[in-house]
Amino acid sequence: MTPGQIYSRLYRAYGPQHWWPGDTPFEIMVGAILTQNTAWPNVERAISNLRANNALAPQRIAAVHVRRLATWLKPSGYFNIKAKRLKSFCRWLMAAGCVHALGKLDTPLLRHQLLAVHGIGPETADDILLYAFSRPVFVIDAYTRRVFERLGMIAGNEGYETLRHWFESGLAKERDKVRVFNEYHALIVRHGKDYCKVRPRCAQCCLRTVCLSAQV
């Protein structure tokens, strides 16, 4: 069983996921930071608060006081930390000029720049690269590790970069990578939420037979 075949099964089972939820690249980037170890519905509440206060723009977030920003972020949890992270991200964005200016950087450089921002780690950087900048990077998250560990295809404790390169290599033709990586990560999360949780619910899972044959 290859990662490509798993993708086919997931896509057949769930269909297109239409990721990332968000109207603009900037909103997608904000969501990527706010969803760190946090359920998405809580992030939507926080984003609604930002929009209601006309604060869904880098200049506004950079200008507003952290204490006030934190009150808007409250529903998404870790609000004090995330207020700082959003501000440092927006400062970086403004220093670079704008989203369009950053779009001219090549992917390795842009990734390096993102990782240098306080509060942006490997997964958040790759969320932003893939879903806001349409770059061919594969996002590795807790669900990715869990699902593929249970499938017996990885050990689960590999380093982030090891797994990222493993998924990125040979999964799709060059011009299809962005579309496939986009859909694949969304499908993994969808599948993870429905069935492959900490306490799995394998009864109706579309990968159940694959998992069972891996249990040896």
Place this chain on the structure above:
DNA sequence: AACCAGGAGACAT
């Protein structure tokens, strides 16, 4: 009523 969620940074070893 614990348990968990679309992680990352600080700090110790």
Place this chain on the structure above:
DNA sequence: ATGTCTCATGGT
């Protein structure tokens, strides 16, 4: 390099 602690709200 690798492991542990902290951060916090809301749904199940």
